[in-house]
Amino acid sequence: MNPKNPMTELERIRHSAAHVLATAISRIWPDAQFAAGPPVENGFYYDVQLGHRISPEDFGRIEEEMGREIKANHVFERRVVSRAEAMEMATQGRLAALADRQEASRFKLDILTGIPEDEEISLYTNGEFIDLCAGPHVMRTGNIGAFKLTHVASAYYKGDERNPQLQRIYGTAFKKKAEMEAYFTMLEEAKRRDHRKLGREMDLFAFDDDVGPGLPLWLPNGTVLIEELEKLAKESEFAAGYQRVRTPHLARENMYLTSGHLPYYEESMFPPMELSDKNAEGGAGGVSDRYYLKAMNCPHHHKIFKAVPHSYRDLPLRLAEYGTCYRYEQSGELLGLMRVRSMQMNDAHIYCTPAQFEEEFMAVNEMYLKYFKIFGLKDYLMRFSTHDPARLGEKFVNDPEMWKQTEEMVRGVLQKSGINYVEVPNEAAFYGPKIDVQVWSAIGREFTIATNQVDFAVPARFGLVYKDRDNTEKTPLCIHRAPLGTHERFIGFLIEHYAGNFPLWLAPEQVRILPIGDEPELVEAASALRAELRGHGVRAEVDASSDKINGKVLRAEEAKVHTMLVLGRRDLEAGALSVRVHGKGNLGAKPRGEVVADLLASIRERRGNEA
Template sequence: MSNQKIKITLPDNSVREYEKGVTGMQIALGISEGLARNVLAAKVDGQVWDAQRPIEKDAEVQLLTWNDKEGKSAFWHSSAHVMAEALEALYPGVKLGIGPPIENGFYYDVDFGEKTLEGAELERIEAKMMELARQKNEFVRKDISKPAALEYYKKKGDEYKLDLLEGLEDGEITFYEQGNFVDLCRGPHIPHTGAIKAVKLLNIAGAYWRGDEKNKMLTRIYGITFPKAKELKEHLEMLEEAKKRDHRKLGKELELFTFSEKVGMGLPLWLPKGTLLRERLVNFLKKEQDRSGYQQVITPHIGHKALYETSGHYEKYGKDSFQPITTPHEGESFLLKPMNCPHHCEIYKSKPRSYKDLPVRYAEFGTVYRYEQSGELHGLTRVRGFTQDDAHIFCRQDQVKEEFIKVIDLVLYVFRALGFDHFTAQISLRDPGNKEKYIGEDAAWDKAEQAIIEASAEKGMKTTTVTGEAAFYGPKLDFMVKDALGRSWQLGTIQVDYQLPDRFELEYVGADNKRHRPVMIHRAPFGSLERFVAVLIEHCAGNFPLWLAPEQVIILPISEKYLDYAENIKARLDEAGISGEIDNRDEKIGRKIRDAEVKKIPFMIIAGEKEQEEGKLSLRKHGEGDMGSYTMEDFVAYFQGIIASSLGK
């Protein structure tokens, strides 16, 4: 290294001087050996680097460990390379596609030629991976010219890497080596393979090269690794529990929703019980919106192509929308509605507005349609038609922060009522180095970003800030919720938008009697109603909060003689607003109780001779068993108390 000094700013805002060319690992060693042992990568001025890559100029540096999302990503990216090395050793002549990290683990797309990889072979690959990991081979980054890279893969006969190289410019190509393995890769990677202590290859799937069904089908191998064997054991136990909670499995068992090939892939059909659950969610949020001054609106399921060209959505997302339908006589082009916001802009524009009218808050449970490839569809979490609990607030600039805080309060209330107690918020800003991704002027973006930062700070929320994740028309606050299994889901979003009001020429007359542009706030606490229900099912394993359960009570007559008493009970429950059904099957009471437990019905009311004579109810609670005898009045009060408590009323 030269004697030239550079200044490194660490996450605690301390600034230290180092010689030019210092690496993240050397910085870690200077702090503590314990930290250095755990460092997986470094974040240099917002970009993730290898921990052993030299830093040549003043920079802000964060040292990444397993506790950081980017640290895990580097770990799993490196694990994909180790798997590829194992595959080349075990299956000479294989050709490699891409091997990225994913949210939980990694995969590699592989061309095995004529061979079909069997699931039984995964253990053999795992063993080879662990053998290679124990060699503690360093991941070495090498810049390489495009001609040299092309020559290397031509000799190797790997058409997939050659295809990838075609899209790269000379001067931006790097190889990574570990042991005897070389791969085309931009990184980053962990310091050496020895950090990988536990491996599990999870499953095998098919994947078209570059996602194009015209290309060859490759073998995609999914895996996950950990720095401790104990963590792998815990993860596998979580996966087993996740299988039991899978919303597709429970949705079928609880008779909530179904799919039909004749209707179309990714288009859910809500069954009566699922519809009841869905309506309760909708009514719950509508009540809160009514209290907060929202006005309900309804917009069509289609819109003129020109509408989405004005908004900019067609330019940005046209390829991911269902393509325009042209009317047979007039030749007009319409799209299935991919989003609600342009429609709400037109509603705002339908009459003159004064500064005294603002804020105007429009809310709609609007169904929208996005084209997803069939291989990406997954139950309710990835569908082609879904309903958003959409709302758009049109306000003055001086009202933005106050309105934003009110929306945060609404989102937090929704989470509390549904048992989502652990969450963080992500402030998503634009990428200052790639402004062509976005629309609008810098000054408007600066104001919008500052409003979100200030509102989040005033609420005392735990937030992370990520650049490059903003919507194309404005920054946003995304809520990342942890479910009962510790998995993170993005639920709920709030966005500040200075762009659509400008594109749609929205106006209001100010106190100065001049025309001004309103600011638009997009918000959706649920996000997609379908996805929210899927996450909720898995979070509570189908044991919904009492106020939300589609079947709250089931009445179990001991025999046919007590059906009239059961009908009487049901009528009184209906009057109290409690949904209950009667199990009038000719089955023994034990069987009826077991079936009600499987259906996860919160309460069972036993109706027999004793209950009829005393005019009482014998009560059982799901998962807890016998609760004794209640009068109808006491049960209703108990029931309503549970709901009031869960809703914070």
């Protein structure tokens, strides 16, 4: 830990709890080898190498040992040592241990060799346990008020796949027990809004082994969400001067060789479909052609650009498509809708001149902000990813001048629009800088929900040109943007964002009419109301079950139906409807015409739940 970057009190508690965890593990398994044990967002962990496989069943006795260590209230003692002394101790197995051992403290030894010459080396001692550590810690082990081990996972040493896998024991710690209890309550709440759980409960989407992992099936309710988002996107894009195109889901190998995706991204693409042709060169049974499922839409759109000659008068040319892409994500990376293998992207490519770039890029950002406003999205982070000059020609296209130019343009746009952002070097795409919008899922994982990228390299590879004013051919810049990301991830996010309580315009079932009883006049009035609403495009149903009104209300609430219209004899006679809104309760009776007009206005204006 960097002493120039002091930790908060909570971080010090958690960092100290990590040392106490290592102390406890050392007591039970003295041959344990420890790597790193830092505080993290919601707690702490310590990486350990151990013959015994630690399972949650072991947590009880580890926690017991930790409890004793805390009760003993040992002081965390800091001591600066010479490099030689530290190496000596590591060799004797004394670091991250209770005593000298047969084996050296091998990870600590490795960490020591990585510490720069001019940096101070410090040890922290709590009781008999000594660890190599820059600190800081709390004063005494007793300052750790409440702690709990949460799970065990595995992690590669130093995060490198080629290194050995260590067991990572996660825990959390707080100053006060009540704070910890509040934290676990919050976790339970978060689980309730997990899109995987809500997706099943609300019949939004499903996975099936025979279809394949990461390939979601959109059920009717989920498809409503998709269609509403597409309607929104198509309206906004039409208004912003985009043109719609459609492209196939696959293409021949050669296109991906041109784009550069093969062989660099072959691992992330589904393996090719190989065609054999008896007449082909190579003889019978030889492979005559390979087709790949598309992992991105850009090459297809570039080909559309190229299909007709373009003049500078055509630019900016904005080609939009909800394109379906397929990516062979590693099996362990799949996560509900947030990480899938088939995805429908809110994609568009804007071809423009450098002079037009700023205005176009800014218009895209404005489209983002407009969407975020509609969805009431406030908790996001704009991440501006730039290149690393040291990796030109390797990770990034070797064109320092274009990098400088485009990054300055993007930075300028961001500053001009007063958008809050963080700049992250070395995270750009290979073809240009980009802005990603980061959000967090209910279970705390971070995802890119939208992206806006500059591409100054690939159009040239495809030989895209336009005839400029001076009658010379020039290569356009390309802006690659997906403000609504993919349907899969965006809807996964929206489910959690709204906890399944969608605003009226998005709700799969917008209105449910609940007749009280089944007298013929009531049933008839309910059907007539449904027909009228459906005539206006409202997704309305009638609950014609034999449930009592209480039961009907319960079932509609459970299904998260947005608006319930209770229709009884009293309402029928008054020409009224009793309105009940999910989560808001009974709003009382209103004239029928007013109710319908309110519903239509809310849908048309895409009002949020609070409106």
